[in-house]
Amino acid sequence: MGNRGNIAGIEHNLAQVKLVSGDLKGALALEESAFRHWQGLIHDLGDRVTPDLVRGQAAGLNNLAFMQVQNKQLNLAQENYQKALIIWQQLGDKNGEASSLNNLGYLAFLQGIYPQRSITINGL
Template identity: 35%
Template sequence: MGNAYYFLGQYEQAREYYQQSLAITREIGDRNGEASSYNNLGSVYNSLGQYEQAREYYQQSLAITREIGDRNGEANSYIGLGNAYYFLGQYEQAREYYQQSLAIFKEIGDKPGEAKALFNVDLCFKKVQ
């Protein structure tokens, strides 16, 4: 339900469902689901323009994905962190996170992920120049 509301642009409703998901995944000890919930919450807060809050959720997602060895999840957490820093106007930091995601996407052979990361790195280069 959270994803449906998110893609409809109804971010407050999406946030409520993602918070519920987070509570449930914590309760049942689903670390992968917990990381995904944090990542989704980060996306919602980015969309709401609350970039510091988004950054905190992406950091929590990153910590869990590293802990459980989810390389794809880790790369996506880096993308989210890059987005938060990009919107905060901290382009060098954003670029570093995008480059970390790029390295992981290359390592795991995720071509669409590589393309997304390269696109974001390029956006940062354009902002810095």
């Protein structure tokens, strides 16, 4: 994975510490930086990107969206949860897909639009 992957992992862990300590803006900034490092790694690898790295990208989007929810950036969070969902679907990863759908459902609940939201997952 190289330095970018290691840095992304460290920043994600530090973001969790910031979150627990109540520094929501600091946690978001670290998660944003971690995701940028992950994106840079994927860009650098080009056609050598493995499915595991793509899974990491989807997980990174979920992590970023979670921090955006904590910071009341609900529209950005929705976009990132939806991007993650598409990746999970492309990978055929039903667990990841279910996680993203759960996150989108929770986000709809927070926005008070849950009566209008209905999603069917085929094959689960």
